[in-house]
Amino acid sequence: MGCKNEKGAPFLLMRQPHSRMVRDKDGKLPEREQFFGINADIEYLAAWISDFLSRNNRWLSPKYIIGESYGGTRVSGLAYALQSRQKVFLNGVIMVSPADYKIFESDVPLSTGINFPYYTATAWHHGMLTKELQDKDLLEILPESEKFTLDELIPSLVKGGFITDNEKDEIAVKMSYYSGISKKAILQNNLDLTTSFFWKELLRETKGYNVGRLDSRYLGLDKRESGDRPDFSMEMSTWNHAFTPAINYYTREVLGFKTEMRYNMSGDVRPWDRTNNSVRENLRLAMAANPFLNVMFQGGYYDGACTYFASKYTMWQIDPSGKMKDRLSFKGYRSGHMMYLRRKDLEKANNDLREFIKRTVPEGPAGY
Numbered sequence: 001m002g003c004k005n006e007k008g009a010p011f012l013l014m015r016q017p018h019s020r021m022v023r024d025k026d027g028k029l030p031e032r033e034q035f036f037g038i039n040a041d042i043e044y045l046a047a048w049i050s051d052f053l054s055r056n057n058r059w060l061s062p063k064y065i066i067g068e069s070y071g072g073t074r075v076s077g078l079a080y081a082l083q084s085r086q087k088v089f090l091n092g093v094i095m096v097s098p099a100d101y102k103i104f105e106s107d108v109p110l111s112t113g114i115n116f117p118y119y120t121a122t123a124w125h126h127g128m129l130t131k132e133l134q135d136k137d138l139l140e141i142l143p144e145s146e147k148f149t150l151d152e153l154i155p156s157l158v159k160g161g162f163i164t165d166n167e168k169d170e171i172a173v174k175m176s177y178y179s180g181i182s183k184k185a186i187l188q189n190n191l192d193l194t195t196s197f198f199w200k201e202l203l204r205e206t207k208g209y210n211v212g213r214l215d216s217r218y219l220g221l222d223k224r225e226s227g228d229r230p231d232f233s234m235e236m237s238t239w240n241h242a243f244t245p246a247i248n249y250y251t252r253e254v255l256g257f258k259t260e261m262r263y264n265m266s267g268d269v270r271p272w273d274r275t276n277n278s279v280r281e282n283l284r285l286a287m288a289a290n291p292f293l294n295v296m297f298q299g300g301y302y303d304g305a306c307t308y309f310a311s312k313y314t315m316w317q318i319d320p321s322g323k324m325k326d327r328l329s330f331k332g333y334r335s336g337h338m339m340y341l342r343r344k345d346l347e348k349a350n351n352d353l354r355e356f357i358k359r360t361v362p363e364g365p366a367g368y
Contacts, residue, residue, distance in 0.1 A: 037273030038101075042077040049078070050086035062361050064092040066353075069306060069337065072098020072314075073279050080282035083290060092360050093283070093295045094353065097306045097337045100314045101277055108192050109157035110313075116153055118307040119179040119198055120145035122216040125302060128180030128202060138301065138334065145178045146309060157191060195304050196229035210234075215336025216302045235336065240265050284318050287327060294360040297330045298349060300339040308332055329356070 035041055053059050067075035072095040082088035103111055123129050124138055133141050156163055156171045163171075171191060176183040179193065181201055186193060199216070203209045208225050212218035212235035220234035244265055251257045287293045297315050299308030308330075315328050331352045333339035340346040 036269050036271070038073060038077065038275075038277050038279065040273065041074060042081045042279075045074065046078055046081040046086050046088075049082060050088055053088065062091045062357070063088065064094065064357060065090060066094040066096060067098065068096040070099050071096070072306070073101065073277075076283040077279035079286040079293065080279075083286050089290050090286075090293055091362070092356060093293070094298065094356065095295070095311070095314075096298045097300060097303050097339070098297065098311055098314065099306050100280070100310060101274055102280060102317075103310050103313065105274075108160075109154050112192050112194055113149060113154040113157045114310050114313050115195055115304070115307045116149045116175070116179070116193070117142055117145040117309040118195075118216075118301065118304055119181070119193065121301040121308075122198075122211060122304070123178075123180030123202060125217055126180075126203060126211065128206070130177065133178075141178075142301070148174055148178060149309065153191075161190075163191075195307075199230050199304060200227055212304070212336070214303060214305050215300070215338070215341075216304050217336065239338075239341075280314065280318060284324075287319065287324050292360070292362050294327045294356070295329070296352070296356045297328075298333065298339065298352065299330065300333045300335040300337055300345070302335060303337040303339075305337055 209219040210230040218235040333345040335342040
């Protein structure tokens with residue numbers, strides 16, 4: 001649906017098919033092939049947005065799209081699809097805790113190594129680092145961890161089984177220092193410290209709890225303290241407990257939409273077609289052809305699903321030439337995947353959005 005803020009700027013709230021509240025005129029659920037894939041998803045949304053602009057006479061308005069989690073993949077592709085197929089030119093793209101499948105589906109040095117600064121943040125939050133590090137503020141130690149990740153850890157992981165024993169031992173010591181995980185456990189995993197193992201291992205010996213996936217400030221209780229991954233994600237249980245009654249009450253009692261259909265907080269979208277994933281390159285193309293287009297990333301330091309440093313990596317890779325880096329920015333928050341659940345970060349994220357929009361609404365012609 002569409003709405004406006006107090007300044008008259010348009011906001012679009014789009015309900016996805018997997019909520020099960022999207023039906024055709026005969027009340028049937030949509031065909032999966034029409035929606036459930038990277039490119040199918042982008043195709044129908046681009047057409048929908050173009051129609052919305054026409055029906056609501058918003059073609060002359062500044063235009064921004066925001067996507068969270070998988071929505072980061074979505075809006076990256078939408079920027080180019082809107083521009084090339086619908087002739088809709090955006091002013092800004094905002095990616096909140098974006099999922100980048102180029103990273104997820106990569107080899108260990110990238111898919112695992114790039115997450116390491118997140119381990120530092122989470123260990124610091126739970127008091128699992130040395131006193132030397134715990135006495136510093138989070139934003140003081142993260143640059144140290146990031147430098148270690150780029151300059152030492154990832155190059156070591158690239159060597160795989162051909163790394164020397166001495167180098168492997170030295171890297172394990174530093175990994176332990178910045179992650180709170182024992183050197184022994186790190187060596188047992190050949191320096192490949194996966195997120196699932198980290199969630200289970202960090203507090204195993206001291207408290208017997210695991211930490212959350214989407215927000216590692218949360219603690220979970222498993223049947224056994226042993227194992228390589230948590231039984232469930234405590235933060236998801238907490239959020240579903242809060243959000244499910246809220247959305248069902250709001251749709252029925254506030255919006256007056258009386259129905260017996262069940263609203264899914266998350267839906268079954270598998271199999272999801274991830275072939276021909278070129279959204280990162282397509283975003284570069286959109287930016288290159290549209291000098292007005294700016295991109296902002298927002299990431300929570302305690303998000304273990306779409307880590308903040310992975311978001312930085314995605315941002316760095318969009319434009320290898322470096323000629324558009326002044327139109328790319330990152331904002332970090334002391335929260336998790338949904339940083340706006342922490343009131344201070346809700347305020348900060350909203351202020352960052354306002355400043356981004358003010359800064360990127362053009363005052364005159366743009367060009368190279």
